[in-house]
Each structure stands twice: as C-alpha cells, then as structure tokens.
Amino acid sequence: MNSKSYQEEQRRQLLTWLAASPLLALAGNQNVFAEDAKELVRNFTKRPDPMVWAPNTPLDLISNPKEAINIFDFEAVAFTKVPPAHFGYMTSGIDDEVTLRANRTSFLKYQLRPRRLRDVSRIDTSITLFGTRWKSPIIIAPTGGNKAYDPEGEVAVARAARAGGFLNILSNSGASTIEEVIAARQGEVWFQLYATSSPEVAKQVIRRVEKAGAPVLEITVDRNGGRNQESLARLRRLDPRNCAGCHVNGVGSVQGRPNYNGINMTGVNMQSSNMTWDFIKQVRDTTKMKIILKGIVTEEDAQLCLKYGVDGIHVSNHGGRSEDGGRGSIECLPEVVKVAKGKVPILFDSGVRRGSDVFKALALGATAVCVGRPYLWGLGAFGQPGVERVMEILQTEFTGVMQQMGAPNIAAIEESMIYRGT
Ligand SMILES: Cc1cc2nc3c(=O)[nH]c(=O)nc-3n(C[C@H](O)[C@H](O)[C@H](O)COP(=O)(O)O)c2cc1C
Incomplete structure (x- = not known):
C-alpha cells in the first residue's frame, strides 16, 4: 500500500467508526430518549472554550522543515512517509499505553x-558532563x-x-x-x-566501543521481558511488505546488528533477563568508560546505583516501551534526585516534547534531558534536516522558557x- 492509499484507508476507517458510533445512532432514534440524545449531541459538539480558531489537523502537512511551528508537525509527515510497520514500532507503547500517555x-x-x-537578555544553556x-x-x-x-x-542523526x-x-x-x-x-x-543474554558478548562489545573512543557507556536495565506493542501489531497489518525481506535474522533479533560484527552471536538474544547488579560490577572491572544506568525509576535502585x-x-x-501501568517518568524523577543529586549526573527522558518540559525536568533536579521519538519524527519526515x-x-x-522564568x-x-499541583 503506498502512503496515499494508506491515508485514504485511515480516513475511511475513521468515517466508518463515526457512522457506527452509538452516540450518532442514539441521536437519530426519534422514539427512544430523544431529548437525552439531543442533550448528548449538544455536549458532544460543544465548542471548545477557548475556541480553537487556528485549524490544526493531523492532515495539515508541512512540506519542508522550515515550515514547522512545533515538533509535532514532523510526526504527521513521518506518518505519511514511513512504512506503517516502522512507524508502528516507533510510536508504540505497551498494552493499553497507560505509561505512554x-x-x-x-x-x-x-x-x-x-x-x-x-536580566535575561543573554541566555547560556550550556552544561558540562564528565x-x-x-x-x-x-x-x-x-x-x-x-x-x-x-x-x-x-x-x-549524528x-x-x-x-x-x-x-x-x-x-x-x-x-x-x-x-x-x-x-x-x-x-x-x-x-x-543492552547487555543481551550473554555477559561475554556484552564485554566484547564494550571493549570494541571503548577502543573506538566512546567515553561513556549507558547500560539499559529496563528491557528484560517480552512486550506487547499493540499499536505496532495493528499498524503492521496495514503494511503489505514482507518483514523477512529486510529482517533476515528475524524482527528484533540481535544477530546481524553491525556493532556485533565479528562476535559469535549463536543463541544470543537482545533481552538481558539474567542481568543483576553483579554484572554492573563486572562491567566496572572491564572498562574505564563512565557508566550510566538507563531505566532507573525508584529511589531504591538509585541507592544501589551509588553503592x-x-x-x-x-x-x-x-x-x-518497557512496562505498562507505571508512572509518568517525570513523577519518578524527584525520588531519584533526593538520593543522587550532587553525587552523580542525572539524565531524564520519556515524554519530553516542549522546551517547558525540559525546564521542568531540570528544575526538578535533572542534569540533562533526552528525547527519543521527536528526532525520529524529524528523521522520518525529512532525514537529517528534519x-x-x-x-x-x-x-x-x-x-525562551528560561527567559520567561528569569533563569539566565x-x-x-x-x-x-x-509548583506541584494536583
Ligand atoms: C523507536 C525507538 C527505539 C528505541 N530504541 C532504544 C534502544 O535501542 N535502546 C534504549 O536504551 N532505548 C531505546 N529507546 C528508548 C529511548 O532511548 C528513550 O528512552 C525514549 O524514546 C524516550 O521517550 P520519548 O520517545 O517519549 O522521548 C527507543 C525508543 C524508540 C521510540
């Protein structure tokens, strides 16, 4: 399916859904609860307050990066350009996507x-890391x-x-x-x-990376189990291509990833469900690179990081994308900060989409803030310029937020x- 017919299919599905909506069915039924139905429709169609006078629908697509007003403009374009299965992989959370929201x-x-x-006439946003x-x-x-x-x-991206x-x-x-x-x-x-299922493989990669000149190693510790990426599964159904055409070793497999070239990967998989703190100790003894653990969301684990x-x-x-039913990432930050602030740098991510989000994370104690999907939207929409x-x-x-906040x-x-409201 090309991207135009894919979009048409999306539109058709939306119209079908609206036509089948119980709300509309109720509104059309003159015999049953007519007044209630009208009231429901009135509420359903109540104008927003404040009214949104500038239309901004997902179908308003920018044609070059300079036209973008915010980063979400790239998401809509990426949706039309990236094959559905790949877009699904990028956008998906887990199960009901409660944590994602x-x-x-x-x-x-x-x-x-x-x-x-x-005086905020001059703003310095620089930081020092290691x-x-x-x-x-x-x-x-x-x-x-x-x-x-x-x-x-x-x-x-680089x-x-x-x-x-x-x-x-x-x-x-x-x-x-x-x-x-x-x-x-x-x-x-x-x-x-990702440590993978084999600590020995992990150590070989670490040695390669250190030799290449990377000064910092981030070990991701929050991907230990299988996961149900439902948005991915549904969008994949709209993708007519055969995955095996590109994923010769199977979707999600570690085999064939170029950073593992030359390493025996027989029987190795990407998940590190056997990883414990002892592995961190082993890595400490393997490399002089700085080590950061990615995926920490509790003060208990922050304490162990220091230990x-x-x-x-x-x-x-x-x-x-790791487990569903968790807290928003920003809500996990304060308890980690309580334990680790001033002792080690604290990076933060998940859900950052605005300059004000960056500011909030820094004000709560983060040293730096990462973004994931936003730059992938840019990449999918327009490549490097995106x-x-x-x-x-x-x-x-x-x-701009720093200026508004009085922080030069x-x-x-x-x-x-x-301020932490309710
Ligand atoms: C498509 C995709 C692939 C990802 N791959 C990895 C990965 O290989 N290793 C990793 O530690 N995190 C990975 N992440 C998580 C990101 O590093 C980051 O934690 C997350 O995207 C931040 O949330 P955000 O997308 O809301 O900004 C991935 C995220 C996405 C969206």
Missing part, C-alpha cells in the same frame, strides 16, 4: 513559578534501527547532532557502527548497551520554580 499528562501536574525582573561542555542540556536518546526511517539512519552541537547516544541495536557514527559526528558520541559505583543515573521508562530542525525548535523553546543560565534554574 502518563509520560505526557504527568508534565501537567507540575506548573511553573516564574521570577520577574531579572568534563565535556555542551551548548545544550538536550540530548539525542539512543534508539535502534534508524535506517527504518531514513536510508542514512544513525549517520544522518550529522544533525554535529550541526546543532548536541550530544547523541548511539544504540547498540543501531543500524550503523560506533566507528561510523563517531566519524559522522566528528566528536564525542556515547554508546548505549555499585555507577557514574550517572538515567531516569527513564523507555518512552513507555532532525536538525526538531532539535533547533526544542532548543529555541527551551531558551542552567545554575539559575531552581526547584522553587516548580
């Missing part, structure tokens, strides 16, 4: 307390298989990171090698690792600038 709605529980009459200075606290999160969205994949001066973290399940990505970035790149000598903690629920523009929009929004630099962002 909570990642967004939880930000609304935190409100801004701006300070006035401060001795390297970055112009922005916004980081490109590790995501696997970027060639599913653009033929240049991780290399396009070039965009270079253009904007952002830190990017390469996933071990990336479709490009660490060497290729460092060459494209022409600078520091961090590496993210086992990790160098950084990444608060994340994998963008709602990623560049997504990151630029986020950085511009964040800079990152150190001036204080916890008192956040």
